[in-house]
Amino acid sequence: MNKRLYLFLLAGCLLLAGGQAAAQSQSDIRINEILVINNDDYEDDYGHKPGWIELFNTSRGTVDIGGCYLSNDRNNLKKYRIPKGDVLTKIKPRQHVVLWADNMPLRGTFHVNFTLTETNVLYFTSSNGRNIVDSLHFPTGDGPFPVMDYIAGNKGHQVMEKGSIPHYPVENVSYGRLMDGETIGGNNGWAFLIKTTPSSNNVILDSEAAAQRFKEFDPVGIIMAMTAMSVVFVALILLYLIFKQIGRASVKSGRKKAARAGIVPHEDEIPGEVYAAIATAMYLYLQQGEVHDVENTILTFRNVKRQYTPWSSKIYGLRQMPLLTKTVSDNHPTKKS
Amino acid sequence: MNAFFSFLWDNLQQFFGYTAFANFSFGHLIMILIGLLFLFLAITKDWEPMLLVPIGFGIIIGNIPFLEGLSIGVYEEGSVMNILYQGVRLGFYPPLIFLGIGAMTDFSALISNPKLMLIGAAAQFGIFGAYGLALMFGFPANEAGAIGIIGGADGPTAIFLSGRLAPDLLGAIAVSAYSYMALVPVIQPPVMRLFTTQKERLIRMRPPRAVSQREKIIFPIIGFLLTAFLVPSGIPLLGMLFFGNLLKECGVTRRLAETARGPLIDIVTILIGLTVGASTQADKFLQFRSIQIFLLGAFSFIIATTAGVLFVKFFNLFLKEGNKINPLIGNAGVSAVPDSARVSNNVGLEYDKTNYLLMHAMGPNVAGVIGSAVAAGILLGFLS
Numbered sequence: 001m002n003k004r005l006y007l008f009l010l011a012g013c014l015l016l017a018g019g020q021a022a023a024q025s026q027s028d029i030r031i032n033e034i035l036v037i038n039n040d041d042y043e044d045d046y047g048h049k050p051g052w053i054e055l056f057n058t059s060r061g062t063v064d065i066g067g068c069y070l071s072n073d074r075n076n077l078k079k080y081r082i083p084k085g086d087v088l089t090k091i092k093p094r095q096h097v098v099l100w101a102d103n104m105p106l107r108g109t110f111h112v113n114f115t116l117t118e119t120n121v122l123y124f125t126s127s128n129g130r131n132i133v134d135s136l137h138f139p140t141g142d143g144p145f146p147v148m149d150y151i152a153g154n155k156g157h158q159v160m161e162k163g164s165i166p167h168y169p170v171e172n173v174s175y176g177r178l179m180d181g182e183t184i185g186g187n188n189g190w191a192f193l194i195k196t197t198p199s200s201n202n203v204i205l206d207s208e209a210a211a212q213r214f215k216e217f218d219p220v221g222i223i224m225a226m227t228a229m230s231v232v233f234v235a236l237i238l239l240y241l242i243f244k245q246i247g248r249a250s251v252k253s254g255r256k257k258a259a260r261a262g263i264v265p266h267e268d269e270i271p272g273e274v275y276a277a278i279a280t281a282m283y284l285y286l287q288q289g290e291v292h293d294v295e296n297t298i299l300t301f302r303n304v305k306r307q308y309t310p311w312s313s314k315i316y317g318l319r320q321m322p323l324l325t326k327t328v329s330d331n332h333p334t335k336k337s
Numbered sequence: 338m339n340a341f342f343s344f345l346w347d348n349l350q351q352f353f354g355y356t357a358f359a360n361f362s363f364g365h366l367i368m369i370l371i372g373l374l375f376l377f378l379a380i381t382k383d384w385e386p387m388l389l390v391p392i393g394f395g396i397i398i399g400n401i402p403f404l405e406g407l408s409i410g411v412y413e414e415g416s417v418m419n420i421l422y423q424g425v426r427l428g429f430y431p432p433l434i435f436l437g438i439g440a441m442t443d444f445s446a447l448i449s450n451p452k453l454m455l456i457g458a459a460a461q462f463g464i465f466g467a468y469g470l471a472l473m474f475g476f477p478a479n480e481a482g483a484i485g486i487i488g489g490a491d492g493p494t495a496i497f498l499s500g501r502l503a504p505d506l507l508g509a510i511a512v513s514a515y516s517y518m519a520l521v522p523v524i525q526p527p528v529m530r531l532f533t534t535q536k537e538r539l540i541r542m543r544p545p546r547a548v549s550q551r552e553k554i555i556f557p558i559i560g561f562l563l564t565a566f567l568v569p570s571g572i573p574l575l576g577m578l579f580f581g582n583l584l585k586e587c588g589v590t591r592r593l594a595e596t597a598r599g600p601l602i603d604i605v606t607i608l609i610g611l612t613v614g615a616s617t618q619a620d621k622f623l624q625f626r627s628i629q630i631f632l633l634g635a636f637s638f639i640i641a642t643t644a645g646v647l648f649v650k651f652f653n654l655f656l657k658e659g660n661k662i663n664p665l666i667g668n669a670g671v672s673a674v675p676d677s678a679r680v681s682n683n684v685g686l687e688y689d690k691t692n693y694l695l696m697h698a699m700g701p702n703v704a705g706v707i708g709s710a711v712a713a714g715i716l717l718g719f720l721s
Binding site: 234239 | 448462468549552556707712719
């Protein structure tokens with residue numbers, strides 16, 4: 001009964017984990033930037049300049065958005081199904097993909113069947129058509145709306161207001177996240193951006209490599225040595241403290257068990273090395289097989305192997321023995337032979 | 338007839354152009370001689386033959402000159418050697434080797450006397466000593482980190498880290514790490530003798546207590562949780578090391594443990610040794626910085642050994658008589674398993690024929706494996 005219960009529990013856990021894992025990948029996609037009216041901006045393969053929607057894969061693994069849905073209608077989340085089977089729907093880690101909001105779905109996978117001027121909402125829904133992975137309600141109407149610039153780097157983060165727009169939508173001004181895929185700052189990280197950045201990062205990354213920074217601040221490696229050695233020591237000291245306690249508990253419980261079994265520990269017990277030496281000698285005899293056995297008074301262990309061939313097989317050579325039952329005596333159990 | 342001979346001559350000339358003789362250089366000769374030296378040391382002197390034979394032969398393979406474009410070389414995409422080299426470049430061989438090491442390592446010595454773990458931590462000073470010196474030599478911090486890890490005396494860790502921090506130096510770092518691991522019996526004893534007194538060398542340590550199976554099972558689980566929470570960037574190495582050990586100790590996965598410590602580690606050792614050797618093409622390897630790396634490698638080994646020995650002497654100041662540690666096991670904190678522990682034992686026996694230190698030295702030795710994996714994780718976290 002218990003075993004069955006464990007199996008059910010295990011199966012349940014696996015199902016939960018599996019479901020979670022499947023949902024996890026598509027749930028890493030974020031609506032990252034939109035451009036409602038495109039007049040003089042990014043151009044599609046047909047030479048047209050429609051509005052666009054940029055999606056961003058926030059994860060460190062490739063995510064296939066084939067089969068997911070985009071919609072500008074809360075009551076019809078399955079408005080545009082991103083076709084499956086197109087290799088381009090696989091978004092690489094921390095990369096972007098742009099879909100054209102031109103209401104021209106026959107132009108290919110990345111042309112959706114609505115435009116962004118129809119409503120001011122946008123939904124990205126997972127392939128089951130029910131779970132809204134990300135949604136956006138973008139401002140429209142009269143402003144003024146501030147236009148923001150964001151610079152992120154090792155020397156700090158800066159959000160700067162760079163003018164404003166009187167109303168929205170306005171030509172060639174995009175609405176996007178200040179930091180790709182993130183919700184930093186007010187308004188969940190969304191703002192009107194100083195410039196459009198289709199298929200690339202919204203933020204200007206002014207960062208130098210970590211290694212370069214380390215050399216700048218720590219030219220002879222003292223800070224690194226102190227920090228790293230502290231971490232190594234902390235890790236091993238913690239292990240030491242834990243296993244010191246575990247060892248004590250183990251010795252105590254061993255003594256208790258021995259006392260319960262009536263075993264009195266002897267001071268002149270044979271040390272472990274002696275057992276180790278005997279075991280090693282036996283191992284060498286058994287496993288290495290290089291010791292000779294011609295001398296008298298030397299005990300040799302040797303593996304006895306019976307070579308199997310079909311010619312010596314009893315299965316092939318004999319008939320099956322009849323089953324006999326014999327009672328040995330009244331006091332002994334019945335034996336079958 | 339003339340035209341026939343001219344055609345034949347042209348063909349022979351073209352064929353000669355493809356041969357190694359036509360493309361041979363002095364650098365190739367030096368590298369082939371180095372490969373032969375590795376084979377000589379491995380076969381006649383029995384110095385780390387499991388590593389030096391594949392690496393030595395790999396060096397010879399990698400230094401047979403050829404015309405590029407035939408998909409032959411280790412750096413040519415699509416060649417067999419290049420496909421095998423991906424395990425080094427992408428770093429999936431080292432964790433597999435750690436799986437095998439975990440499955441063959443007995444942590445009993447460490448569990449029975451957990452204070453020996455601290456020696457494994459102290460010996461990691463070699464890594465950061467070499468890191469500082471490499472910075473002073475003008476190496477960028479990422480390359481200095483990759484060079485420093487040679488002092489951890491752990492070939493797979495060195496390959497894993499240099500593949501990520503300084504792929505261009507991978508060949509030189511890997512060959513240097515494995516060479517010095519083979520030279521542990523030569524490098525360490527003079528340092529050990531230099532920093533210990535006669536009285537200290539004769540210290541007898543208490544025999545380790547018997548360790549229960551329950552403790553052995555708990556060790557990899559707690560060890561992994563603790564170290565991985567502290568240094569998540571070390572998960573590939575630490576995870577595989579402790580997982581392999583759990584396979585060994587749990588008692589219900591004998592076949593898996595045997596595969597991990599037998600055929601699997603053998604296969605990966607062959608592939609890693611051969612491809613690392615082959616990656617030392619003369620044009621990429623014979624540079625001044627390779628010599629610098631070799632010098633820094635030797636320095637890091639000496640620092641690591643010194644730090645281990647001196648740490649034991651310092652630690653002994655706080656230990657009661659009878660509980661003191663023989664400083665000759667301090668060198669075993671570098672994770673060249675089990676060579677450095679064997680060196681401790683041999684040097685100890687030189688001074689007292691009945692004082693066997695092997696069992697005690699295995700404690701810091703396996704702690705060194707954990708310590709160097711943690712140190713690699715830290716370097717990766719800071720510098721990548």
